[in-house]
Amino acid sequence: MSYMRRISSLDKIYHFKTEMEINAYHYTAGPIGTRWLEALKNGELKVAKCNKCGTRFLPPKLYCPKCFSEVSELESISGEGYIDTYSVIYYNDSGERMSEPVIIALIRFEGIYGGIIHRVKTDPKKIRIGMRVKPVFRRDKKGSIDDIEYFQPIE
Amino acid sequence: MKTNIHVKNRVAIIGAGLTLFRRRLLETPQEMTWIASKKALEQAGMDFKDIDCVISGSAPDTFDGVHMKGEYYSEGAGGFGKLHFRVFVGGGTGVFVPIAGWWMVASGLCKKALIVAEEKMSSAADPHPQAVFRHIWDPLIEKMLGPNLIWIFALEMHRYMHKCGVSKEDIALVSVKNKANALDHPCAQAAAKISVEDVLKSEVLVYPVNRLDISPVSDGAAALVMVSEDVARRYTDNPIWVAGIGFNLDSYSWTNRELAYPLYLKKAADMAYKMAGIENPMKQIDVAEPYDPFDYKELHHMEGLGLAPRCKAAELTKEGVTQRDGDLPINPSGGLLGVGNPIAAAGLMKVAEIFWQLRGEAGRRQVKKPVYTGLAQAWGDLMQVGTVIILRR
Amino acid sequence: MSQPVVLGIGYSGFQPSTSHYNIREMIYEAAAKAYEDAGGIDPGSDVDAFVSCQEDFWEGISINDEFVPDQLGAVLKPVYTISGDSLQCVLSAYSMIRSGAFDVVVVESHGKPSEILTMRDMILMSYDPIYIRPLNPENVFVFNALEAKAFMEYNKIDREALGRYVVSSLRKGLRGRRNPYASIKNVEAYLEEEYVVEPLTKLDFAPYSDAAVVVVIASEDVAKKFSDEYIKISGVWSVSGTSSIVYDDLREDTMTKIAARKVFDMTGIKDPVREIGVFEIDERISHVPLMVIKALRLSEDVNRDLMMGRFDEEGDLPVNPFGGALSEGNVLEAHGLARLVNAYEILKGSLGSRRYSDVEKILIHSRRWPSSRTTTLAILSR
């Protein structure tokens, strides 16, 4: 067999398809997160509360994101929030134009540290920062952030 | 690498913490990281706000199922807004985190660093965390042969047995010892009173590896507080000093080399010994935690570390030298075989154990003889990485 | 205290695809060039340690640290991986040398996105699995757009300003060495582009490139033995973001602010506008360099300063004067080293005109892409 010092022709280069997958990952949400998701399943939007420094925050964690004490409490809120920032998806990842643009927003709540990133259903022309919104839950809920179908503007 | 006469700043460990090691924990990777960090800080008498740097480690993203997982779990160590980076040398990661932490503090860049390792293997639930290991091979050659993880360790174990004339019974003694040691460890997942018979009678997975030769799949996290000398003096009368660090990586062509002896580990150990001024490790190391994901690895690693003559670690084990009350206690924690194996966290657990042993705080696990100098070691990648840290009272 | 310096650089690729070479062969080419540039060092005897910056899901190999040593000449040597941006490797190497225990550390990083078939899913895998990922948005860059929107609205930066930045940067790239995507566009053409994820169009995202970069870092004392043409690393610092992006204020670049304070402190810089000659900034998404300009307080009025050309080649605050990631492409974790290579070449006088011959200090910046705001800054100086 005789070879050039290097291969330049593309048809002499081998390529292989490969993957780095397993069937599925199953993620647990932690002691507070699990209770928070259970509340969502019941159609309730709650927030975590730190008993040490009083911070109320979303998403919930076992630790306070401000003072790092252990957190054990959830508290109910009205669910009314406002749009901190948003974006409208006009093209999907494959470069196809969306038949209906989708709005994704960061929603914050008065007096709550953090917030939720979620869909907002309204006319993309009307959406603006500061707009007040509330969650609309799905009928069939399973204990997921996706149990909220979307947020909608409060008239 | 120069010896430590060129290093100006001494580095101390002043606190350590662990989560439970369990097959499954409810907590998220962030929360596990937080628990271990919180416990280490509590021992050090510090709070998250006192920390200026976070150095973390974790094994493959394919366990937790989060791409760039260092960016994810670091929040639990209070990393947000602070210096943080994640190191990764496969199974060697756990001991490598404090190695990287050492130079961050020794350089003066960090004063009070949180050293943390996390692994959540249970997320890789379907079909099984072990399935992740299909992806550690050269994807174009070895992966095409459909290997499983145990193949490579069995290949190495069998080569070692053949070259050194070591029997399966000799090797099983390690599993028996470590699982028994772990009975005294509050975080242990796989502690048990078992016999050599039990190991030999357990299911053969890949001959010569039986089920009880292997450490379990685990969730867990571990943390240390590592600080500069002036800080250490302010917080404790009992700091433990980092006396030496070493690490070394062999070729990825693992089928092109001798597997009976870990040359890379000898080189890593020599680097650490040189820095710590150790010339005769068998005499100068008082207690050690070599990496034991499989029982034969403890023997293999003792030899690579120079804690036993080549092919003689099994003899020392038989003679009881490596028991907690022996002349050279090995894996008094219970090791990965007994405490569990959340990969990176398991390696850091070993460093924590040496820290507690040297402080005399290991409780029922405290070795009998007085200890001044201890060593922890981990190993990984395609049987090619050695990471070594030496601590001193 | 040992002063860390950049002693040599080498690279390969910076092309949309490099299918004739396996990534390890590309790294070998980059390493061979870097060692030669460093005065002909021998990796076996002259280098104390090696570090690679990479992420497994970009590689398609779990524990890709395994495959680091051979092509660097680093077999049976101290070698490790940082799962992060390559400037974090520079930070770690800098610290190793400052500790006094290491003299020469080689940093390697690479990206081969042309081999990734499922980029969308991989990006989504980098988001919080409980609170963000289940939204499964039709376009995963929408999360970056949330930040762009917040920043632009709050600072009243309009679409035209963003367009001006992009157009200028693509043109600057024509003078660079590693820029397959540099091109001539005008602002009108930019403004005609439709939004992909409002307020960003496809021109606001760097396309992908394959590349490998190797950099030799040494203590100044040892560097002198090999070459007198080295560039100092005066300071480097990294600041981590949070994966709970909602805990952060998306209107400003908090991480750059904190990192800059630290790096300016390390290097004694009082007035970055006067003291820093060139800025090499991450522009893999076009609003980011504008956020960085704001966070570094280089500009009171970004709209006006863009219009005035302050950030162009001839401006007083040149940003990416030979093109940034929009022109060279997104090389994943190697991005930080790509910025460093530009800065090194400018300071050595091997890239560009006499215009930059009096530049003393260059700031380089890289942020982890795509889902993290973790930021690393460094100051290189003559």
Place this chain on the structure above:
Amino acid sequence: MSIHKLGGTPLSDEEFKKIIKEITRPNAKYLMSAGQAYSVFFEGLRRGKIIGTYCERCGMIYVPPKIFCPYCFTTLDKWVEVADEGKVVTAVASYYSANMERLKEPQIVGIIKLDVPGRTFTSYRFPGLLHRICGASLDDVVSQRIFDARVKARWRPSEERKGDINDIECFEVIKT
């Protein structure tokens, strides 16, 4: 007691099954270039040959090949054909498949140190491949008779070869 003092919240298999979880089905696919060295190697396999590279400086032969010598850090472009024969340096008997399903009959796999005519190698560095071993029994493994056994590649018929490592079905023990 607080959760952090307890060190976390263990879950049994049953509890894990029942508890609320999020699920991701990963989609991580790649198209990888074999590059210069492996492309020659695979082309060789397709033609029934095992090809390596040779370092003129240190004399080492790389199988699988590399276009660089990791020890001398020189560029390699000398190709050599090594024998499709060699001896076993270690072997094991696996009762589990790659997906960790139990096999009825154990599969024997090993590392084969390949012969290169006119050359000898130490046990520390040598051209070697991981592969299946056929013609050996479980007892050959357990008794360690398999060590140093001579083996020869059993090739797939040339029309079935695709240019990958499975063009070799296995390395077959040569009966003496």
